[in-house]
Amino acid sequence: MLAATEQGLAGVWFVHQQEHLPDCSRWVTDDTHATLLAAALQLSEYFQGQRQTFEIQLHPAWGTPFQRAVWQALQRIPYGHTSTYGDIARDIANPKAVRAVGAAIGQNPHSIIVPCHRVLGTNGSLTGFAGGLDRKKYLLALEAAHA
Missing domain, CATH: 1.10.10.10 (Winged helix-like DNA-binding domain superfamily/Winged helix DNA-binding domain)
Structure with missing residues (x-):
């Protein structure tokens, strides 16, 4: 699962992941949002063995x-x-x-x-x-x- 805010990629989680998801009130809901599309493309390239690093803006505010x-x-x-x-x-x-x-x-x-x-x-x-x-x-x- 991918989630984004206007500030960047908010998260990448697996289906049935053990941890709780952070507050989703600021997530974008448009599946065609540029951040979500870029993350999906880069993850696809990763799984095909074509990408070793990611070039995507991460949401800056999560975590201590x-x-x-x-x-x-x-x-x-x-x-x-x-x-x-x-x-x-x-x-x-x-x-x-x-x-x-x-x-x-x-x-x-x-x-x-x-x-x-x-x-x-x-x-x-x-x-x-x-x-x-x-x-x-x-x-x-x-x-x-x-x-």
């Missing part, structure tokens, strides 16, 4: 400053690579905040575009993903095949 710092760190993980919760905590200069990083990742409203699927447990294990671990495994395999 800490969450936004975590989400920005996620965007620095290269396509086809993975990171750990501890790596992200160190990247945002808060190395003891590993659990808080995990919580912030779990609230990421921009699945795939802000690549929370690239974060693994310290031992390389697949850990929580709001879209489900099968989807996380699929996304990582897709990227590995096209990196």
